[in-house]
Amino acid sequence: MNQSSNLGSNPHCGRIALIGPMGSGKTTVGQRLAAALGRPFVDLDAWIVAHAGLSIPEIFAKQGEAAFRRLELEALVSVAQDDALCGCVCATGGGVVETAACRAQLSRDWTVIELRATVATLAAHLAGETAGRPMFRDAVSVERRILELYERRKSLYDEVAQFRVSIDGRTPEEVVHVIARHLQEGCDAASMDA
Ligand SMILES: Nc1ncnc2c1ncn2[C@@H]1O[C@H](COP(=O)(O)OP(=O)(O)OP(=O)(O)O)[C@@H](O)[C@H]1O
Ligand SMILES: O=C(O)C1=C[C@@H](O)[C@@H](O)[C@H](O)C1
Ligand SMILES: [Mg+2]
Secondary structure, X not given: OOOHHHOOOOOOOOEEEEEOOOOOOHHHXXXXXXXXXXXXXXXXXXXXHHHHXXXXXXXXXXXXXXXXXXXXXXXXXXXXXXXHHOOOEEEOOOOHHHOHHHHHHHHHHEEEEEEEOOHHHHHHHHOOOOOOOHHHOOOOOHHHHHHHHHHHHHHHHHHHOOEEEEOOOOOHXXXXXXXXXXXXXXXXXXXXXX
Protein backbone atom coordinates (compact mmCIF):
# COMPACT_ATOMS: atom_id res chain seq x y z
CA MET A 1 0.00 0.00 0.00
CA ASN A 2 1.77 3.12 -1.17
CA GLN A 3 -0.47 6.12 -0.62
CA SER A 4 2.01 8.96 -0.89
CA SER A 5 0.40 10.24 -4.10
CA ASN A 6 -2.78 11.00 -2.15
CA LEU A 7 -1.12 13.28 0.35
CA GLY A 8 -0.24 16.32 -1.69
CA SER A 9 -3.29 18.53 -1.17
CA ASN A 10 -2.70 19.60 2.42
CA PRO A 11 0.28 21.90 3.01
CA HIS A 12 1.05 20.13 6.30
CA CYS A 13 0.98 16.68 4.72
CA GLY A 14 4.71 16.70 4.07
CA ARG A 15 6.27 15.51 7.27
CA ILE A 16 4.24 13.50 9.75
CA ALA A 17 5.05 13.58 13.45
CA LEU A 18 3.61 11.09 15.92
CA ILE A 19 3.33 12.48 19.42
CA GLY A 20 2.04 10.97 22.65
CA PRO A 21 3.14 9.45 25.93
CA MET A 22 5.87 6.87 26.37
CA GLY A 23 4.53 3.46 25.41
CA SER A 24 1.76 4.75 23.16
CA GLY A 25 3.46 3.11 20.17
CA LYS A 26 4.97 6.08 18.33
CA THR A 27 8.00 4.07 17.23
CA THR A 28 6.10 0.86 16.47
CA VAL A 29 3.28 2.59 14.59
CA GLY A 30 5.66 5.10 12.97
CA GLN A 31 7.80 2.38 11.39
CA ARG A 32 4.74 0.59 10.02
CA LEU A 33 3.07 3.80 8.84
CA ALA A 34 6.22 4.87 6.98
CA ALA A 35 6.43 1.46 5.30
CA ALA A 36 2.74 1.59 4.37
CA LEU A 37 3.09 5.07 2.87
CA GLY A 38 6.45 4.39 1.22
CA ARG A 39 8.10 7.19 3.19
CA PRO A 40 11.32 7.45 5.20
CA PHE A 41 11.07 6.79 8.92
CA VAL A 42 13.00 8.58 11.63
CA ASP A 43 12.88 8.06 15.38
CA LEU A 44 13.82 11.23 17.24
CA ASP A 45 15.12 9.39 20.31
CA ALA A 46 17.32 7.18 18.11
CA TRP A 47 18.51 10.26 16.16
CA ILE A 48 19.57 11.94 19.42
CA VAL A 49 21.38 8.83 20.68
CA ALA A 50 23.21 8.44 17.36
CA HIS A 51 24.27 12.09 17.26
CA ALA A 52 25.17 12.43 20.92
CA GLY A 53 26.98 9.09 21.07
CA LEU A 54 25.31 8.54 24.44
CA SER A 55 22.22 6.67 25.55
CA ILE A 56 19.25 8.71 26.76
CA PRO A 57 19.84 7.75 30.43
CA GLU A 58 23.50 8.82 29.99
CA ILE A 59 22.48 12.19 28.52
CA PHE A 60 20.10 12.83 31.44
CA ALA A 61 22.71 11.69 33.99
CA LYS A 62 25.68 13.59 32.56
CA GLN A 63 24.05 16.69 31.08
CA GLY A 64 20.60 16.92 32.65
CA GLU A 65 17.09 17.10 31.25
CA ALA A 66 17.47 20.65 29.91
CA ALA A 67 20.37 19.51 27.72
CA PHE A 68 18.28 16.58 26.48
CA ARG A 69 15.44 18.94 25.56
CA ARG A 70 17.88 21.13 23.60
CA LEU A 71 19.10 18.04 21.71
CA GLU A 72 15.49 17.12 21.05
CA LEU A 73 14.84 20.54 19.47
CA GLU A 74 18.05 20.30 17.45
CA ALA A 75 16.99 16.86 16.22
CA LEU A 76 13.51 18.03 15.22
CA VAL A 77 14.84 21.05 13.33
CA SER A 78 17.53 18.94 11.62
CA VAL A 79 15.00 16.36 10.51
CA ALA A 80 12.69 19.09 9.21
CA GLN A 81 15.55 20.59 7.16
CA ASP A 82 16.94 17.32 5.84
CA ASP A 83 15.92 16.90 2.20
CA ALA A 84 16.59 13.16 2.41
CA LEU A 85 13.85 12.98 5.05
CA CYS A 86 11.31 14.97 3.05
CA GLY A 87 7.86 13.54 3.71
CA CYS A 88 9.16 11.38 6.53
CA VAL A 89 7.19 9.83 9.35
CA CYS A 90 8.85 10.83 12.63
CA ALA A 91 8.29 9.11 15.97
CA THR A 92 9.00 11.78 18.57
CA GLY A 93 9.89 11.30 22.23
CA GLY A 94 7.11 11.48 24.79
CA GLY A 95 8.29 14.84 26.14
CA VAL A 96 8.89 16.70 22.88
CA VAL A 97 5.92 18.96 23.57
CA GLU A 98 7.53 20.26 26.78
CA THR A 99 9.69 22.62 24.70
CA ALA A 100 7.86 25.66 23.29
CA ALA A 101 10.19 25.84 20.27
CA CYS A 102 9.43 22.20 19.46
CA ARG A 103 5.71 22.92 19.64
CA ALA A 104 6.18 25.90 17.33
CA GLN A 105 8.18 23.78 14.88
CA LEU A 106 5.60 20.99 14.96
CA SER A 107 2.69 23.39 14.46
CA ARG A 108 4.37 25.14 11.57
CA ASP A 109 5.90 22.39 9.50
CA TRP A 110 4.32 19.07 10.39
CA THR A 111 1.15 17.05 10.25
CA VAL A 112 0.92 16.12 13.92
CA ILE A 113 -0.88 12.99 15.04
CA GLU A 114 -1.35 12.15 18.69
CA LEU A 115 -1.53 8.57 19.91
CA ARG A 116 -3.76 8.35 22.97
CA ALA A 117 -4.06 5.54 25.48
CA THR A 118 -5.29 4.85 28.97
CA VAL A 119 -2.79 4.63 31.81
CA ALA A 120 -3.43 0.87 31.98
CA THR A 121 -2.53 0.39 28.32
CA LEU A 122 0.61 2.51 28.63
CA ALA A 123 1.70 0.67 31.78
CA ALA A 124 1.16 -2.67 30.06
CA HIS A 125 3.24 -1.56 27.06
CA LEU A 126 6.03 -0.32 29.31
CA ALA A 127 6.03 -3.35 31.60
CA GLY A 128 9.60 -4.27 32.46
CA GLU A 129 10.97 -1.30 30.49
CA THR A 130 10.75 1.56 32.96
CA ALA A 131 13.69 0.75 35.25
CA GLY A 132 16.38 2.67 33.34
CA ARG A 133 14.16 5.42 32.01
CA PRO A 134 14.97 8.88 33.36
CA MET A 135 11.34 9.99 33.53
CA PHE A 136 10.55 7.07 35.85
CA ARG A 137 13.36 7.82 38.28
CA ASP A 138 12.02 8.19 41.83
CA ALA A 139 8.51 7.32 40.70
CA VAL A 140 6.22 6.05 43.45
CA SER A 141 4.59 3.78 40.88
CA VAL A 142 4.69 3.43 37.12
CA GLU A 143 0.97 4.20 36.84
CA ARG A 144 1.24 7.29 39.04
CA ARG A 145 4.16 8.68 37.00
CA ILE A 146 2.39 8.00 33.70
CA LEU A 147 -0.60 9.94 35.01
CA GLU A 148 1.52 12.82 36.36
CA LEU A 149 3.32 13.19 33.03
CA TYR A 150 0.07 13.00 31.10
CA GLU A 151 -1.63 15.62 33.26
CA ARG A 152 1.33 17.94 32.79
CA ARG A 153 1.45 17.38 29.02
CA LYS A 154 -2.16 16.84 28.04
CA SER A 155 -2.82 20.47 27.04
CA LEU A 156 0.53 20.60 25.21
CA TYR A 157 -0.29 17.52 23.12
CA ASP A 158 -3.65 19.14 22.46
CA GLU A 159 -2.06 22.40 21.36
CA VAL A 160 -0.14 20.81 18.47
CA ALA A 161 -2.11 17.70 17.48
CA GLN A 162 -4.28 17.93 14.38
CA PHE A 163 -5.62 14.39 14.70
CA ARG A 164 -5.94 12.06 17.67
CA VAL A 165 -6.09 8.29 17.56
CA SER A 166 -7.03 6.07 20.47
CA ILE A 167 -4.77 3.03 20.47
CA ASP A 168 -6.63 1.14 23.21
CA GLY A 169 -7.66 -2.29 21.98
CA ARG A 170 -6.07 -1.71 18.58
CA THR A 171 -3.12 -3.48 17.06
CA PRO A 172 -0.36 -1.30 15.58
CA GLU A 173 -1.66 -2.28 12.13
CA GLU A 174 -5.15 -1.06 13.03
CA VAL A 175 -3.72 2.24 14.26
CA VAL A 176 -1.77 2.59 11.00
CA HIS A 177 -4.96 1.96 9.07
CA VAL A 178 -6.85 4.71 10.93
CA ILE A 179 -4.05 7.21 10.36
CA ALA A 180 -3.57 6.29 6.70
CA ARG A 181 -7.30 6.71 6.09
CA HIS A 182 -7.24 10.13 7.73
CA LEU A 183 -4.29 11.20 5.58
CA GLN A 184 -5.99 9.91 2.46
CA GLU A 185 -9.01 12.03 3.29
CA GLY A 186 -6.72 15.06 3.01
CA CYS A 187 -6.42 15.64 6.76
CA ASP A 188 -9.83 17.34 6.66
CA ALA A 189 -11.72 14.77 8.69
CA ALA A 190 -12.70 15.13 12.35
CA SER A 191 -9.86 15.68 14.77
CA MET A 192 -10.60 12.47 16.72
CA ASP A 193 -11.04 9.09 15.12
CA ALA A 194 -14.31 7.21 15.59
N1 LIG B 1 -1.15 -0.91 19.48
C1 LIG B 1 -0.33 -1.70 20.19
N2 LIG B 1 -0.76 -2.88 20.66
C2 LIG B 1 0.04 -3.68 21.40
N3 LIG B 1 1.33 -3.37 21.72
C3 LIG B 1 1.82 -2.21 21.28
C4 LIG B 1 1.05 -1.30 20.48
N4 LIG B 1 1.79 -0.22 20.20
C5 LIG B 1 2.99 -0.44 20.78
N5 LIG B 1 3.02 -1.64 21.42
C6 LIG B 1 4.14 -2.19 22.21
O1 LIG B 1 4.36 -1.27 23.29
C7 LIG B 1 5.75 -1.10 23.52
C8 LIG B 1 6.11 0.38 23.40
O2 LIG B 1 5.93 0.79 22.04
P1 LIG B 1 6.83 1.93 21.39
O3 LIG B 1 8.26 1.76 21.78
O4 LIG B 1 6.51 1.96 19.95
O5 LIG B 1 6.25 3.22 22.12
P2 LIG B 1 6.75 4.73 22.02
O6 LIG B 1 5.53 5.57 22.03
O7 LIG B 1 7.68 4.87 20.87
O8 LIG B 1 7.51 4.94 23.40
P3 LIG B 1 8.72 5.96 23.74
O9 LIG B 1 8.10 7.32 23.98
O10 LIG B 1 9.29 5.40 24.97
O11 LIG B 1 9.69 5.97 22.60
C9 LIG B 1 6.48 -1.99 22.53
O12 LIG B 1 6.79 -3.21 23.19
C10 LIG B 1 5.45 -2.23 21.44
O13 LIG B 1 5.63 -3.49 20.81
O1 LIG C 1 8.53 11.40 28.12
C1 LIG C 1 9.71 11.81 28.10
O2 LIG C 1 10.05 12.87 28.63
C2 LIG C 1 10.73 11.01 27.40
C3 LIG C 1 10.31 10.03 26.53
C4 LIG C 1 11.25 9.20 25.77
O3 LIG C 1 10.72 8.94 24.47
C5 LIG C 1 12.62 9.88 25.64
O4 LIG C 1 12.55 10.96 24.76
C6 LIG C 1 13.12 10.35 26.98
O5 LIG C 1 13.29 9.23 27.82
C7 LIG C 1 12.15 11.34 27.64
MG1 LIG D 1 9.66 5.56 20.69
